[in-house]
Amino acid sequence: MAERAATCAGCGCGCDDIDVAVAAGALERASGTCVLGDAWLAERTGDAPPVARVDGREVDFADAVEASAAILGDARLPLVCGLGQTDCESQRAAVALAEAVGGVIDPTGPEVDGAAGAASQAIGVSTASFGELRDRAELVVTWLADPVTSNPRLLPRLRLDRAGRAAERTLVVIDARRTATADEADEFIELPPQLELQALWAMRALVRDVPLDRDLAARLPLDALERLAGRLRTCNYAALIYDAGLTTAYVNALGLLALVRDLARVAHVVALPLRHEGNARGAEDVLAWQTGYPAAVSFARGHPRARPGEFTAAELLARGETDAALIVGFDALRLLPPRAADHLRRIPTIVIDPRDTETGAGARVAFATAAAGVHRDGTAHRMDGVPVALRAPLPSDRVGDGDVLAAIEARVTRGEEP
């Protein structure tokens, strides 16, 4: 049995201190992982479907590439989506393919950073990497976010869990209910989610010493917010953790980033968006460097145009505007909103995924690949933007997501046989 180093891409934490015990080429056990990491590994080391299938039948890889190229070539507006669970190298290949077929590409996962990303494009953002939060932040506020559930190792890695937290550091949780994260906190402030914007605006007023109409703010936990604003203003380094996947209202995301900006004028304050998928951040980064835009990009006119909403995968599908879809590493049928999933069932789909998923089973063409971070080396960007190396602790004779994408692209653009 051999111990091999691994990086977990089971959520946006990108924990690179995992050890995997391997015996006879198979996973024996993993140490250092959390419950999400264990599930991530298990999904990628279970029984895999055939390498390539067309209409559920096992076919040669080349035939599946051919069928994929035909689907994309015939489509009026093909969609490329998923992407948050593959490596940056494969994401690069996905953008190239989307461009080659004149399609739309949009990173799409169970939780998407639509509103928070768009808000940060509007006003900017102050942020920091994990090490800064761990070593400098005296006061950390989780804002309608529950990292203990969504990113289980985050608080321990930032030494913010109850057991690891130094006495002089404070964790405040603001949420609709007592979450698992609240159990780790020094203070819990209950805030009904429908009051989020009001609370953010009240906080901004408190931070900026703008008079507040206390009657209008009567439903807010104003005393607690006022205390919090006072602490944020006087600390040396504070951080707000929010959940990019749950921040669905643009105006709320804007309010949160505006609050951080206001605070940054009087103290050193940063915000960290939680990401649920292992490389959701990388998907946006790759798309941004290749096209200038982080999400919702259409190549239909031969150059990139971005329009969140109009070109957002779930909305495009729900409106029935796309007539073929290529989905990378995302169980879309199970996780997209019902109307979007319904349309997906009606159009030809190509699925590239190391796992056995409902979406893969229902696809016109399905490729079962070697998994990034399990069977394939690569790069992922953590939720804080730090690039980490994905390792390949287990062997595989299969190709990776990027190889499939590149083969389809070569077939589409140059007629090359795979």
Add this chain to the structure above:
Amino acid sequence: MLRIAQGRVYDPANGIDGEVRDVCLDGGRVVEELPSHAPRIDARGMVVMPGGVDIHSHIAGPAVNAARKLSPEEHRADVLDRTATTRSGTGGTVPSSFTTGYRYALLGYTTVVEAATPPLAARHTLAELRDTPIVDAAFLVLMGNNLSLFELIRDGGPVTEAVAWLLDAAGGYGVKLVNPGGVEMWKHGNRNVTSLDDQVEGLGVTPRRVLEAVATSVDELGLPHPVHVHCNNLGVAGNWRTTLDTLDALEGRRAHLAHVQFHAYGGTPGKRPRSSAPELVEHLAAHPEHSADVGQVMFGPATTMTVDAPVSALLREVTGGKWVNADLEAETGCGIVPFTYRERNYVHALQWAIGLELFLLSRDPWRVVLSTDHPNGGSFLSYPRLIRLLMDREFRNEQIGRVNKKAIRRTVLGDDLEREYTLGEIAIITRAGPARLLGLADKGHLGVGADADVTIYSEHEDREQMFATPRFVIKGGRVIVEEGELREAPAGDLLRVAVDHDEAIERTLAPLFEEHYSVQLANYPVREPWLLEPARRVPAGGGR
């Protein structure tokens, strides 16, 4: 094989100044002679120069990418379609990666140095460079606010070994210091340092100690490029004294100052700046071990993008617009503010004028070279206009007449400086000089054995037009650009330094790493071949 026949050749590194002659290319190199049947470009009446070399630009990595995300408006207004040879993209002051490569090549530039990469983010920079075609690219590794280095400097530890290790771990080319100590203090409650002898709180070092230690290490290692310094107090009135202090502290050691225009302000802090360019030019003239790129400001849109995060916070207050701050553990910070330089604005006009003063007063073009600190002072696309400002006195005076008069009075530009750069001098400040300062022996010249990177311009009285659209651009012996059109877009090489280090340094760094980083030491060095190759290793001279 390619013969560039009978062009007017400007190859200052080899003492050729406008001589009509042939340049022969074979196997990616300049060669002595070719058989007479070799394919040829008839370059009669044209100007032939080595491919351009940009010594200081921001083209790849997390800060550049954050700036891209921040400016969708700019991208919408400037799009590139996919063609049979090129990927699509968007432009603006921070173009997408493919567009960056194409546009540099279309401008006749074949080598670009990305000037600020945190080693922790090297994988990101490297991946972007892989998607930045045509140009050979190197990057500088940020070390001016590195907590592990601070501890080694404070305790008299093996700084030189650590510098070598960091360069190798990142795949970098040279060493960059940005506001040493100041970015660390920014993370201590938004503070900064204001002089070389300020304490970096709790760390037992001063900017002076960091400068001296790292510059010494760079010299000891014999790196091809000297330590590349973005001084403390960028943008502050009166900062020329800090700049001079920095140069004095580095006397006798090689050093390159980045975008010195932003560090050449007289006056008193908090008050209106004036020019102190002449004082800095004096120093540079007297110190052959020191050099600078100008960091010219050009009127119009820019994106300020800097490791010097406290400066960005000040600019945020000036514009009231978009602002990004990003703290990176143990290494650095980052600030981004989209910005527009206006002719009528006193400070902007002064900055523009100081840049021109630096160019026009400088006596040694080999050591004061062209940059706009792209995209901070303006896009690299504005280089042709800048060249015209330097070459065409009448045009320059006309432009001086348009800008804020009070600002001009604080400079010597109002004295109607006569100097006009010659084509030979332009060839120095845009290719031969930067290549020499970078220690790239195969770049920036057309001697036998040099890289076959050549730019051919049609003569034109309007120098802006001439330099904006080269007639041919040849990279590695292949004709990439013809008549302003890209013919092909091959990948460029990564240029990285080859420098040895004692393996034992990892044992010294291990506990520091454990303390300061959220990644494992074993995963920090970039070893992935697809990120590092194809590369060319430029050996350190090895003073050791």
